[in-house]
Amino acid sequence: xRKAIQKRMEAKKYVWExxxxxxxxxxxxxxxxxxxxxxxxxxxxxxxxxPLLVPLIKxxxxxxxxxGVDTIWFEYRGLPLKWYIPTGVLFDLLCAEPERPWxxxxxxxxxxxxxxxxxxxxxxxxxxxxxxxxEAAYIINGNCKNVMNxxxxxxxxxxHSVMNGRVPVRLYVWSISEDFDDWEDxxxxxxxxxxxxxxxxxxxxxxxxxxxxxxxxxxxLPEFFSDESLSDSKLARVDFEDAQKIPSEDVSSNxxxxxxxxxxxxxxxxxxxxxxxxxxxxxxxxxxPKLEIPFSWLVNNLLNPDHFLHICVCVKVPQ
Amino acid sequence: AESPTSVRKVVVHLRATGxxxxxxxxxxxxxxxxxxxxxxxxxxxxxxRDTLFVYVNSAFSPNPDELVIDLYNILTSYFHxxxxxxxxxx
Numbered sequence: 001x002r003k004a005i006q007k008r009m010e011a012k013k014y015v016w017e018x019x020x021x022x023x024x025x026x027x028x029x030x031x032x033x034x035x036x037x038x039x040x041x042x043x044x045x046x047x048x049x050x051p052l053l054v055p056l057i058k059x060x061x062x063x064x065x066x067x068g069v070d071t072i073w074f075e076y077r078g079l080p081l082k083w084y085i086p087t088g089v090l091f092d093l094l095c096a097e098p099e100r101p102w103x104x105x106x107x108x109x110x111x112x113x114x115x116x117x118x119x120x121x122x123x124x125x126x127x128x129x130x131x132x133x134x135e136a137a138y139i140i141n142g143n144c145k146n147v148m149n150x151x152x153x154x155x156x157x158x159x160h161s162v163m164n165g166r167v168p169v170r171l172y173v174w175s176i177s178e179d180f181d182d183w184e185d186x187x188x189x190x191x192x193x194x195x196x197x198x199x200x201x202x203x204x205x206x207x208x209x210x211x212x213x214x215x216x217x218x219x220x221l222p223e224f225f226s227d228e229s230l231s232d233s234k235l236a237r238v239d240f241e242d243a244q245k246i247p248s249e250d251v252s253s254n255x256x257x258x259x260x261x262x263x264x265x266x267x268x269x270x271x272x273x274x275x276x277x278x279x280x281x282x283x284x285x286x287x288x289p290k291l292e293i294p295f296s297w298l299v300n301n302l303l304n305p306d307h308f309l310h311i312c313v314c315v316k317v318p319q
Numbered sequence: 320a321e322s323p324t325s326v327r328k329v330v331v332h333l334r335a336t337g338x339x340x341x342x343x344x345x346x347x348x349x350x351x352x353x354x355x356x357x358x359x360x361x362x363x364x365x366x367x368r369d370t371l372f373v374y375v376n377s378a379f380s381p382n383p384d385e386l387v388i389d390l391y392n393i394l395t396s397y398f399h400x401x402x403x404x405x406x407x408x409x
Contacts, residue, residue: 084382117383128382131381131382132382135378135382135393143378144378144379
């Protein structure tokens with residue numbers, strides 16, 4: 001039981017590391033109403049940028065702002081925040097002892113042009129992002145051809161993955177139809193016909209509860225999930241007999257199935273949902289993450305340099 | 320030759336392009352420890368323009384916080400395709 005709680009706390013830690021809870025205060029010089037407006041509470045993606053949050057912030061304060069043109073900027077304890085640095089990096093850099101929520105101040109006037117370069121909203125952030133990507137490509141390849149050759153729509157889609165939490169995903173699905181005890185017993189993939197390739201971006205919905213790998217897999221392969229969503233109680237019901245079927249430890253796997261009874265519900269074997277098909281294995285960068293892992297953690301840590309999350313899945317289908 | 324105490328300066332070439340006016344002096348030196356923002360400011364003053372798009376080696380527009388020496392190293396160390404920083408301005 002304690003192990004389960006530990007793992008849940010670990011998962012929670014990953015959630016915190018995936019996004020920064022912000023408490024955004026309007027600078028007092030721009031408050032024109034009494035009482036002053038409450039701060040805006042926003043969960044900001046680590047991989048995102050502060051100006052992208054403006055559509056969420058502005059409506060919150062618009063009724064209190066003085067008349068005039070808005071030039072939006074953020075500040076933490078007097079330090080204007082560089083808008084082209086990802087939010088997570090700013091937080092890590094400026095908050096030695098992590099503050100949760102992170103209290104920052106938004107200004108709609110008085111842009112500090114001597115400290116910050118101009119920002120015209122989303123376009124400026126997009127420009128900065130694309131150039132960083134080009135620079136990364138240059139560093140890796142000595143040229144930016146791969147980024148330059150991206151079609152306009154691909155560039156936009158890449159951009160929107162930062163904006164909306166839409167993640168480019170390459171999903172490789174290996175279908176098998178036989179029962180097996182050990183992974184070794186499985187027949188070798190002898191043809192690319194056995195592998196389906198799906199290129200489908202995943203949208204991380206920020207509202208509500210944490211978006212997990214399970215949620216992501218459900219959106220990628222809905223056909224492998226029954227209508228009934230997988231509840232914790234269902235997972236817990238995987239009894240010891242089922243646990244016996246779990247393949248013996250794969251030497252290359254970094255997960256040791258010791259406490260079979262306890263781990264059973266966390267093991268990939270437990271994601272048999274539909275009666276007709278089961279997901280046997282999910283592997284990303286050689287890691288077999290638990291289904292309840294926050295998807296944003298995977299995005300933040302396991303992306304390939306091409307900015308895609310490559311996911312390998314093994315599914316068992318009926319004959 | 321540089322004295323040990325001097326800051327190493329990086330040579331930057333400006334390649335005029337399109338309608339950007341040609342500078343009298345197309346080459347200039349800038350301390351490696353300066354940020355790229357200084358290059359942009361310098362060009363803005365020289366070319367009398369408020370907004371400039373400055374690309375290095377026709378490849379990308381660097382982050383203004385980047386140190387000139389870091390840029391120089393990126394452009395010259397890895398693939399030997401470049402001898403220095405060449406700028407294209409739009």
